[in-house]
Amino acid sequence: MNSIQARFKLDWPGFSLDVDLSLPGRGVTALFGPSGCGKTTLLRSIAGLERPPKGFLQVNGDLWQDDNIWLPTHRRPLAYVFQESSLFPHLSVMGNLQYGRQRASQAASFDLSQVIELLGIEALLPRKPDALSGGERQRVAIARALAVNPRLLLMDEPLAALDMQRKQEILPYLERMQKTLDIPIIYVTHAPDEVARLAQHIVMLEHGKVTASGSLYDTLSRVDLPLRLGDDRGVIIDARVSEIDKQWHLARLDFADGAFWTRDQGLALQDTARLHILARDVSIAREKPAQSSIQNILEGRIDRCVDDDAPGSVIVRVLIGETPLLARITARAVAELALKPGDAVWVQVKSVALAR
DSSP: OOEEEEEEEEEETTEEEEEEEEEESSEEEEEEOSTTSSHHHHHHHHHTSSOOSEEEEEETTEEEESSSOBOOGGGSOEEEEOSSOOOOTTSOHHHHHHHHHHTOSSOOSSOHHHHHHHTTOGGGTTSOGGGSOHHHHHHHHHHHHHHTOOSEEEEESTTTTSOHHHHHHHHHHHHHHHHHOOSEEEEEESOHHHHHHHOSEEEEEETTEEEEEEEHHHHHTOTTOSSOOGGGOEEEEEEEEEEEETTTTEEEEEETTEEEEEEOOSOOTTOEEEEEEEGGGEEEESSOOSSOSOOEEEEEEEEEEEEOSSTTEEEEEEEETTEEEEEEEEHHHHHHHTOOTTOEEEEEEOOOEEOO
C-alpha cells in the first residue's frame, strides 16, 4: 500500500518540531492545530524548504530524504499552494498555466484541459490576475500547481485569505479535486469546517508534536482527543439519501446503523453525503422522548464518559450500533441521570449538517 513516511526533528529558539508520521498515499490529509503549532514548518520540511538536521521522507516508495540523501525542492515532484495566489501579474491565466506545465518534471498524467475543467476556470483563461476575484485567483493558483504534474500536492491554508462567500465558492472545486486526483494532498488548516468537508485523514499538532493521527472518522469520535475543539467538537458519518419528503422539504439519510432526517438541500435519491454532527447538538434521555420537536431520536448505548475542557461539562460517547456519536452535556445531568458506560439511552440530535 502506498504511503508517506515522514520523520523530522528540528530545534529553533522557542520552538521544536518532532514528528514521526505514516500518512495515506492518496486522498486529503489535514494538518490541523492552532497557530504556531508547527503545521507550516512541517509542510515546508516536506517540501524541502526547511532542512531539519534529522529527517526522513519517503513518498509512495520513493526516497526523498534520509541521513545520506536530500533532494532539494526543485527535484521533488511536488506542488505547493500558498495562502496568497502568487500568480505572475504580466501573464494571462492561460499564460500562468502554461508556465506551470513547462515546469512539469515528467510526462503529464492528465491534459491541461482536464485541470481547467476541474477548477472551472475556462472563462477566465484570457484574463490577467488583477481582473480576477480572490476566489478565482486561488482556483487559478491551484490549477497552475496541478499543471506541474505533481506526485504530491501541498496546500498551506489556501482559503485563509478569502472571505466566507469566496470560501464557500471555492470549496466545491476542492471537493471535486480530492475526488478526482490520484495523488496525496496534505492540507494545512485551523478551520474545522474545512477538515470536516475535505479530509479523510487528520494529523493534530500542538507545540510541534503530533497529538493524534488517524482516519478522520475514528479520530474525531475519540473522547480523549488531546486538542481542544470547543463548540466544533463532533463526529463525521457517511450516509446515503434514501427518501425525500417534498411536502416538508426534508431528506432522509441512511447510515450503517440508522438514519437521520435533515433539511432537503437538493440532494438526489441515492446521493452520498458526509454528515457533521456536533456534540453540542446531541442530548441524552433515559427513556424515549414523546411528542418532541426533535425529529432524530435514536437508541444507543453509552461507551465512555470523559470530563470536557469546559468546567462542569462532560463528553459522552454513545454507540448507535457501531456508529459513535458524541454528546456534550452538563456534569449535573450526568449525575442526575446516573449515566455510566454500558447504559442503554436515547439520543436526540437536533441538528444534522451536511459537510458536503
